[in-house]
Amino acid sequence: MIDLRSDTVTTPDEAMRDAAAAADVGDDVYGEDPTVNELEARAADRVGTEAALYVPTGTMGNQIAARVHTERGQEVLADRKSHVVKYELGGFAQHAGLQVRMLDADPRGVPTPEQIDASYVAEDLHRPGTGLLCLENTHNARGGLAIAPEKIEAAADTAHDRDVPVHVDGARIFNAATALDVPVTDLTEPVDSVMFCLSKGLGAPVGSMLAGTEEFIERARRVRKLFGGGMRQAGIIAAPGLEALENVDELSTDHEHARVLADGLAEIDGIDVQEPETNIVLVDVSGLGLDADGALERLRDENVLASAFGETTLRFCTHRSVSREELDRAVSGLAAAFD
Numbered sequence: 001m002i003d004l005r006s007d008t009v010t011t012p013d014e015a016m017r018d019a020a021a022a023a024d025v026g027d028d029v030y031g032e033d034p035t036v037n038e039l040e041a042r043a044a045d046r047v048g049t050e051a052a053l054y055v056p057t058g059t060m061g062n063q064i065a066a067r068v069h070t071e072r073g074q075e076v077l078a079d080r081k082s083h084v085v086k087y088e089l090g091g092f093a094q095h096a097g098l099q100v101r102m103l104d105a106d107p108r109g110v111p112t113p114e115q116i117d118a119s120y121v122a123e124d125l126h127r128p129g130t131g132l133l134c135l136e137n138t139h140n141a142r143g144g145l146a147i148a149p150e151k152i153e154a155a156a157d158t159a160h161d162r163d164v165p166v167h168v169d170g171a172r173i174f175n176a177a178t179a180l181d182v183p184v185t186d187l188t189e190p191v192d193s194v195m196f197c198l199s200k201g202l203g204a205p206v207g208s209m210l211a212g213t214e215e216f217i218e219r220a221r222r223v224r225k226l227f228g229g230g231m232r233q234a235g236i237i238a239a240p241g242l243e244a245l246e247n248v249d250e251l252s253t254d255h256e257h258a259r260v261l262a263d264g265l266a267e268i269d270g271i272d273v274q275e276p277e278t279n280i281v282l283v284d285v286s287g288l289g290l291d292a293d294g295a296l297e298r299l300r301d302e303n304v305l306a307s308a309f310g311e312t313t314l315r316f317c318t319h320r321s322v323s324r325e326e327l328d329r330a331v332s333g334l335a336a337a338f339d
């Protein structure tokens with residue numbers, strides 16, 4: 001099977017397994033795990049923040065961020081198609097007592113300054129007040145779009161003018177920086193906190209990072225404990241995370257593979273391909289007279305796996321555990337599946 005469902009299916013390589021086996025460890029709840037401490041310092045340095053926190057999942061990182069930035073009962077502004085809205089079980093309501101004000105953000109999934117101004121709610125006797133703006137980069141559900149620094153800056157500046165903090169769900173922020181050919185700090189500098197995943201294209205088996213100011217991370221550390229994310233000898237899993245940080249330069253290969261895949265898909269009559277910007281390819285299969293599940297079934301018969309991303313939409317995601325040779329086989333399989 002050539003598994004293009006997600007970049008989360010990457011498995012740890014030898015270097016990661018060796019690093020795990022050799023890791024210096026201690027009790028991280030006591031702050032005594034040297035490997036976790038090193039990972040947090042290196043991650044903060046990478047994204048240009050004062051501090052960072054190792055968290056079990058990206059979802060927990062986003063949820064902690066919302067809890068720390070807000071007061072119960074406030075509103076969060078987020079794109080209707082963002083991960084925090086679609087795929088986190090309404091966690092903002094459950095974990096932080098927040099109401100989400102969903103925006104039909106511009107086609108790239110970034111609320112415009114006008115939208116932010118129009119959706120902002122000032123606190124008064126009747127109204128809850130806006131407590132957070134949440135952005136996403138790359139934007140997963142809109143096709144792995146790499147959001148440029150200027151867009152992030154425009155949105156963040158508008159929020160900041162209203163004293164509203166800004167969090168970026170940057171699960172794949174290094175993919176964005178790679179695609180845009182900018183330092184990742186250009187994407188993080190305008191905002192107050194960022195989460196990124198080690199466990200996706202970077203290839204670590206587990207873990208994400210939440211980054212921000214010292215004060216923010218100090219509070220985030222308490223909320224991580226509250227949410228049950230305080231881990232003990234976590235150096236065992238943090239060590240592969242340190243290796244994963246070294247894989248950033250290889251993301252461009254995944255992007256090249258996505259373009260190859262998109263070109264192959266575009267050859268097939270009845271498939272409508274969204275031009276990929278990073279490692280995600282969205283296609284509409286309605287022209288084949290199939291729904292997403294029907295198309296996936298055909299693909300499975302050709303040993304290719306993808307994800308259903310809507311009634312008639314499929315998502316393909318390239319990653320470091322699929323070689324160029326396997327990718328080429330997948331492209332032939334696609335042609336055969338929809339012949």
Ligand SMILES: *Cc1c(COP(=O)(O)O)cnc(C)c1O
Nearest residue numbers: 057058059060083136140169171
């Ligand atoms: C995968 C993903 C997350 C969450 O990561 P998990 O580690 O799976 O919880 C958050 N945001 C986006 C955009 C993602 O793609």
